[in-house]
Amino acid sequence: MKFSLEVWRQPAGDAAGTFTSYEVDEISPDSSFLEMLDILNERLTESGGEPIAFDSDCREGICGMCSLVIDGQAHGPQRATTTCQLYMRQFDDGAQITIEPFRSGAFPVVRDLVVDRSAFDRILRAGGYVTVHSGPKPDPNDIPVEPEVAEKAIDAACCIGCGACVAACPNGAAMLYTAAKVSHLALLPQGQPERFARVQRMTEQMQKEGFGSCRNYGECEAQCPKAISIDFIGRMNRDLLRAKVTQPIDFRGDMKTQ
Amino acid sequence: MDLDAKIPDGPIAQKWTQHKDAIRLVGPRNRPHYRVIVVGTGLAGASAASSMAAMGYQVECFCFQDSPRRAHSIAAQGGINASKNYRNDGDSTFRLFSDTQKGGDYRSREANVWRLAELSTAIIDQAVAQGVPFAREYGGMLANRSFGGVLVERTFYCRGETGQQLLLGANSALAREIGAGHVKMHTRTEFLDLVVADGRARGIVVRDLVTGAISSYAADAVVLASGGYTNVFNLSTNARGCNVTATWRAHKRGAGFANPCYVQIHPTGIPAAGEHQSKLTLMSESLRNDARIWVPKQKHDTRAPGEIPEAERYYYLEERYPRFGNLVPRDVASRNAKDVCDAGLGVGPTGFGVYLDFRDAIAENGIETIDERYGNIFDMYNRITAEDPRETPMRIYPAPHYAMGGLWVDYDLMTTLPGLFAIGEANFSDHGANRLGASSMMQCLADGYFVLPITIGDYLSRHPYGEMDTSHAAFGDTEREVGERISKLLSTTGTKPVDAFHRELGSLMMDECGITRNEAGLRNAIEKIPELRERFWREVRVPGSGASFNQSLEQAGRLADFLEFAELMCHDALDRDESCGCHFREEHQTEDGETLRNDEDFAHVSVWEHNAVGTEPTLHKEPLEFEALPLAQRNYKT
Numbered sequence A: 001m002k003f004s005l006e007v008w009r010q011p012a013g014d015a016a017g018t019f020t021s022y023e024v025d026e027i028s029p030d031s032s033f034l035e036m037l038d039i040l041n042e043r044l045t046e047s048g049g050e051p052i053a054f055d056s057d058c059r060e061g062i063c064g065m066c067s068l069v070i071d072g073q074a075h076g077p078q079r080a081t082t083t084c085q086l087y088m089r090q091f092d093d094g095a096q097i098t099i100e101p102f103r104s105g106a107f108p109v110v111r112d113l114v115v116d117r118s119a120f121d122r123i124l125r126a127g128g129y130v131t132v133h134s135g136p137k138p139d140p141n142d143i144p145v146e147p148e149v150a151e152k153a154i155d156a157a158c159c160i161g162c163g164a165c166v167a168a169c170p171n172g173a174a175m176l177y178t179a180a181k182v183s184h185l186a187l188l189p190q191g192q193p194e195r196f197a198r199v200q201r202m203t204e205q206m207q208k209e210g211f212g213s214c215r216n217y218g219e220c221e222a223q224c225p226k227a228i229s230i231d232f233i234g235r236m237n238r239d240l241l242r243a244k245v246t247q248p249i250d251f252r253g254d255m256k257t258q
Numbered sequence B: 001m002d003l004d005a006k007i008p009d010g011p012i013a014q015k016w017t018q019h020k021d022a023i024r025l026v027g028p029r030n031r032p033h034y035r036v037i038v039v040g041t042g043l044a045g046a047s048a049a050s051s052m053a054a055m056g057y058q059v060e061c062f063c064f065q066d067s068p069r070r071a072h073s074i075a076a077q078g079g080i081n082a083s084k085n086y087r088n089d090g091d092s093t094f095r096l097f098s099d100t101q102k103g104g105d106y107r108s109r110e111a112n113v114w115r116l117a118e119l120s121t122a123i124i125d126q127a128v129a130q131g132v133p134f135a136r137e138y139g140g141m142l143a144n145r146s147f148g149g150v151l152v153e154r155t156f157y158c159r160g161e162t163g164q165q166l167l168l169g170a171n172s173a174l175a176r177e178i179g180a181g182h183v184k185m186h187t188r189t190e191f192l193d194l195v196v197a198d199g200r201a202r203g204i205v206v207r208d209l210v211t212g213a214i215s216s217y218a219a220d221a222v223v224l225a226s227g228g229y230t231n232v233f234n235l236s237t238n239a240r241g242c243n244v245t246a247t248w249r250a251h252k253r254g255a256g257f258a259n260p261c262y263v264q265i266h267p268t269g270i271p272a273a274g275e276h277q278s279k280l281t282l283m284s285e286s287l288r289n290d291a292r293i294w295v296p297k298q299k300h301d302t303r304a305p306g307e308i309p310e311a312e313r314y315y316y317l318e319e320r321y322p323r324f325g326n327l328v329p330r331d332v333a334s335r336n337a338k339d340v341c342d343a344g345l346g347v348g349p350t351g352f353g354v355y356l357d358f359r360d361a362i363a364e365n366g367i368e369t370i371d372e373r374y375g376n377i378f379d380m381y382n383r384i385t386a387e388d389p390r391e392t393p394m395r396i397y398p399a400p401h402y403a404m405g406g407l408w409v410d411y412d413l414m415t416t417l418p419g420l421f422a423i424g425e426a427n428f429s430d431h432g433a434n435r436l437g438a439s440s441m442m443q444c445l446a447d448g449y450f451v452l453p454i455t456i457g458d459y460l461s462r463h464p465y466g467e468m469d470t471s472h473a474a475f476g477d478t479e480r481e482v483g484e485r486i487s488k489l490l491s492t493t494g495t496k497p498v499d500a501f502h503r504e505l506g507s508l509m510m511d512e513c514g515i516t517r518n519e520a521g522l523r524n525a526i527e528k529i530p531e532l533r534e535r536f537w538r539e540v541r542v543p544g545s546g547a548s549f550n551q552s553l554e555q556a557g558r559l560a561d562f563l564e565f566a567e568l569m570c571h572d573a574l575d576r577d578e579s580c581g582c583h584f585r586e587e588h589q590t591e592d593g594e595t596l597r598n599d600e601d602f603a604h605v606s607v608w609e610h611n612a613v614g615t616e617p618t619l620h621k622e623p624l625e626f627e628a629l630p631l632a633q634r635n636y637k638t
């Protein structure tokens, strides 16, 4: 197969970027999208050029390292699929394909198609855990969990933290990510003691990071490679409301010490 | 090289408890003065870093990905073992111990394996307390499945993504400690060398992958949790970034490397489709619980699988191993797949594939039940191959998967270099010559949550804290060497991309040091690898500069290390003139084509000492003793 690519090139975070055109041919329909880019990069290297920087690691849709906005869609046109799991047979032979980084004010470009998603980790650090030390714990069967609850928790916990929801959202909101993290623990008995503090701390951090607010576009769910449901956002908002009424945290102190 | 494993005295079941009672500890007031470096944020690194930080140590933690959550552990699918005996099917610490010993073909240290089995149940408790959503039964109790090669159901799982959920659990604990300021996290930072002074590990030299800056960190102890080296085969089930760099460079600084030839080739990978392929995708081993494996009886049969009548199908595992059938251990399954494909019975475009068929399981249990168990794996397969396993059998072929070898460690998980510890897949410790399914995550988390945080105290307490900082000459010297190596890579004047050499190395290793090995092949590889290495340095092109984000440079550095390490692997495979577990030397097999161990000459851990690149390494041996479980030949036939 043969493709015309329009690829975002930007030598460094503080440098200007631009689209560059590349032609790639002799691509097997059984190549993944990233393998197609690997081939292009090998050819660029051989011909004295600079390969295109892009992130990936597991190449099986679970680490959340790969990204890319392909023809305007985070992770490309196939639903519930990461870029590394997208195969060229999904495209027409001869197609023109535009490739950009995940764009968002909170995800600065590092180089070419690579962005800095560390804001997600900072949201997690603000409260995305159960406070337990390593050591003896009760037997898990002492606290039964209905299988439906465990399943629902995994529906949220299967978030791979890739940032597609942010890239997809016209407002650059990180609501789906944060809601998935909050809901996973809020659903389980182990997450209850810190439930209302957690939701406040994580949403507070989300705002500090400069993510936009949610206007119910629903693009996050549509472009999420794990098809995480937007219902979790509603669930998080309900928890947040309840938390602010019953156990409000005053973040003004935090601000002063910064 | 001092190979005192420091195995505690006493009956095997009491060793760990007595050891914990006997070793020195660092008191809570002193812990904040000690600094520990942890390289890696997989299950081993994240659990160790968070546990030590929660105890009060200052931890500096490193990973090359952009977030600690992305470590390769995230990709583990099938599950994690623990001898909870929830199924009342006769499981116990002893059984998990003996399964692991037998599975490893009696090539691991009994005391370590026992401790692993003993700690297994606490891992499940710990993970559940963190909010890991393991599968539950209708009554709300934890569910179990059975996993390759054992006769009890002791595997805990979260759909097909147990690794992701366990790592998110460990990572949440790590996140808490980072947030609290107890762990300083360095993402996109690559370990490039170990700093050694007065015979002890003192710190590390790293490269910031975004800016290219090279810098040093000093610490009172260094922990490598950097994962396995299976990408020496280029195509493997491991994430693209998995590398040998951290353990190899530590080895070059004096840490003994144990059993490098032990690599597990997993029986259920999706066969490679062509040259372009960048990795092999694993289809979970749990599939073998319900699927039947077969090939056509007729050679080079080109009929579609559905058109091949029952009588013309060769269910080779069921016929050859009636008791375990499709659930034989991984090495047995892999070798048999290679065997039938070498005999011309293989399927698919390359002829290197066998069928994994759900037809009968669907007929028996209904599509819903099977979909519930494997739906997401079927979808993954379908996405990659454009074939639906619900309708046509999957094609599978063995894929390099897991490294049993690694840095040699004693009972306290310390390497031969004082102050340098290795945990998780990076060490050699618990799986002998073959790892059982669902046992790696168990080992990573046992090491990280429960063993290292205690044993490291014994070393730390013997030395004052903050003894050395980065102003010591050893840091400057090491940094300079790292810088010179990078300049050398960047000043190569060839035209070939790094991947071209990785493919060459991978296919050489697969041919000569893969599923089966023999003396002539290994000698051939030992001759070819230095040639390839030399060509690499002459013909490679590493574009870009060292002072910026440069993925070609990262890859080149990792491959340069693989090109040195591969030679050691072949030396080890050649020296181990027996077959055991995954190490199948064609010269040593039973009449039925099974591994034939030689306990008289090879019941030891082979520990290699580095001399200089291109010269023969020196072999040291740690003898293995078998008291709790006497040596016996493995037998999966009856």
Ligand SMILES: Cc1cc2nc3c(=O)[nH]c(=O)nc-3n(C[C@H](O)[C@H](O)[C@H](O)COP(=O)(O)OP(=O)(O)OC[C@H]3O[C@@H](n4cnc5c(N)ncnc54)[C@H](O)[C@@H]3O)c2cc1C
Residues within 6 Å of the ligand: B039, B040, B041, B042, B043, B044, B045, B062, B063, B064, B065, B068, B070, B071, B072, B073, B074, B075, B076, B077, B078, B079, B080, B162, B163, B189, B190, B191, B192, B225, B226, B227, B228, B237, B238, B239, B242, B243, B245, B246, B282, B401, B402, B423, B424, B425, B426, B437, B438, B439, B440, B441, B442, B444
């Ligand atoms: C597809 C697949 C499925 C599997 N399924 C199972 C299963 O079902 N059950 C099971 O028990 N096991 C399974 N395994 C094996 C298991 O996942 C691994 O053995 C285990 O996760 C290794 O964990 P680790 O913490 O030792 O290392 P890893 O998770 O590999 O982490 C390595 C860490 O080290 C860092 N690192 C490495 N090199 C450097 C460097 N030079 N500089 C800085 N940082 C570095 C990385 O950034 C990373 O954080 C599976 C493996 C694969 C590939």
Ligand code: FES
Residues within 6 Å of the ligand: A055, A056, A057, A058, A059, A060, A061, A062, A063, A064, A065, A066, A067, A082, A083, A084, A085
């Ligand atoms: S590379 Fe891991 S999800 Fe795509």
